[in-house]
Amino acid sequence: MSEANRIAFEKLIGARPVLDGCRKAGEAIPGFKRNLILHSGPPVEYKNMRGPHRMGVVGAAIFEGLAKDEKEAVGMIESGEIELGCANDWNSGGPGAGITSYSMAVLTVTEKNSGTRAVAAPIEGAQGGGLGGWGVYTPEVGENLKRIEGTCAPLLDAALKAAGGISVADLFAEGLLMGDDEHTRQAATDKQFLAALIEPLMNTTLSDAERLTLLRWLNSCRRFVHHIGCASAVASLKSAANVPGATLVTAMCGNGYEFGIKISGRGERWHVAPAPTFQGRCFNPADSLSDAAPWLGDSSNVEAWGLGGLAAAAAPALLAGRAEAPADGVAQCAEMAKICYGRNPLFRVPLIPEGCTPAGILPELAVETGITPKMHGGILSRVTGGQIGVGYARTPLTCFEKALR
Known part of the structure; x- marks a missing residue:
């Protein structure tokens, strides 16, 4: 394992992402254009998009007022009048469809060592994954997005400013010790996030009614921290990017x-x-499972950060949902360690004999062993969008083989 990979690995495990704001994507993402719509995964033409993406980019075009209906939106996309972009290429990354358009609110994260910034659209409260995560758009979804951007986002931004930001790495480290894998389960971490926000919220100049509005919105958002984690993973991984000669994985995304x-x-x-x-x-x-879209989403970046499947032993309740025992989670972490540079001492899991999660996926180890990351994730319908289940998938070995050529 090279000196270059050691440097990249040290940057990765030393990453300290901080959630520091929530505002309109057009203001938070440098160079963002009104006719640009971001999606999860690597580049893909509209004709090859799965249901959640096809529906999502059309829905975003209508939401932004770029098109009046599906037919017009598709024509504008195919002509290039509406541009499509990979979220990861713009330092963005959300679960599922990962749809982000100019007027949507995004959570902002800064990795404090490198200054790397990343964003992800928040979960949409009572609408669940809604447009951003599931690619589902209705007039009600549109109104909810406007409310989030116009009302909830400024309130959350004020609370985060009063807190001086919230350390996501520390938040997730605590969540691992409370039964979360920080990808498909964040039950404890959601509650810890709310607890961390309450005192700063009381120190803002917001009215009691505004505070209550914010807390009610956050409380309606099951797995709110999942989207925080997606942005934090992008910021952490990109802080380890551009080390000459390093092969350490800095993004894992599907469309x-x-x-x-x-x-x-x-x-x-x-x-x-x-x-x-x-x-x-x-x-x-x-x-x-025949109704499921193949892996679609950028939440797999959380795995590359060293959580999710690489921290399976932390989440016995999640394992039980797959008819697996804690010992299976320990074995999964041991398998993942065979393709990683080392371990992240911040992400402690008591059931793992070494005490902490593996981190720093290396293509050469994946190719040598034939082992690829076992990624935890939500299952989306290939036709209608929306989440229909939970499970896991393996990163294709071909990706790692190509990275070494």
């Missing part, structure tokens, strides 16, 4: 058609393969 990775020494270059399919369970007996 349902292809899955792509980036490595430190090659900057923003994608290495892609067909998107992997899911193993897992559906919430409704009427759904099946």
Whole structure:
């Protein structure tokens, strides 16, 4: 393992992302344009997009007033009048569809050692994944997005400013000790986030009614910190990017058609393969894994950061949902350690004999062993959008092989 990878690894495990704001994407993302719509995963043409993306980019075009209906939106996308971009290329990254448009609110994160900034749209409260996560758009979803950007985002921004930001790495480290894997389970971390925000919120000049509005919105958002984690993973991974000669993985993202990775020494270059399919369970007996879109979302960056599947032993309740025991989680972490540079001492998991999670995925170890990351994730419908289950998928080995060429 090279000196270059040691440098990239030290940057990765030393990353300290801080949640420091919530504001309009057009203001938070440098160079963002009104006719630009971001999606998860590597580049993909509209004709190859899966349901959540096809619906999502059309819905965003209508939401932004760029098109009046689906037919007009599709025509503008195909002509290039409406531009599509990879969220990760713009230091953005959300779960599922990862749809982000100019007028949507985004959470802002700064990695304090490098100054690297990243964003992700917040979960949409009672609308769940809504447009940003599930690619679902209705007039009600649109009104909710306007309320989040116009009312909730400024309130959260004020509270975060009063707090001086919230350390996400420390928040997640605590959550691991409370049963969360920080990808598909954040039950404890959500509550810890609210607890960390209450005192600063009381120190703002907001009225009691405004404070109550913010708290009610946050409380309606199941897994709010999941989206914080997605932005934090992007900031942390990109802080380890651009180390000459380093092969350490700095992005893992899927669009349902292809899955792509980036490595430190090659900057923003994608290495892609067909998107992997899911193993897992559906919430409704009427759904099946044959209805599932292949991996679609940028939440897999959380795995590359060293959480999710690399921290499976931290979440016995999550494992039980897959009919697995804590010992299976320990074995999964041991398997993931075989393809990682080392371990992150901040992310402690008592059941792991070494005490902390593996981190720093290396393509050469994946190719040598034939082992690829076992990524935890939500299962989306390939046709209708919306989440239909939970499970896992394996990063394609071809991505790692291409990264080494």
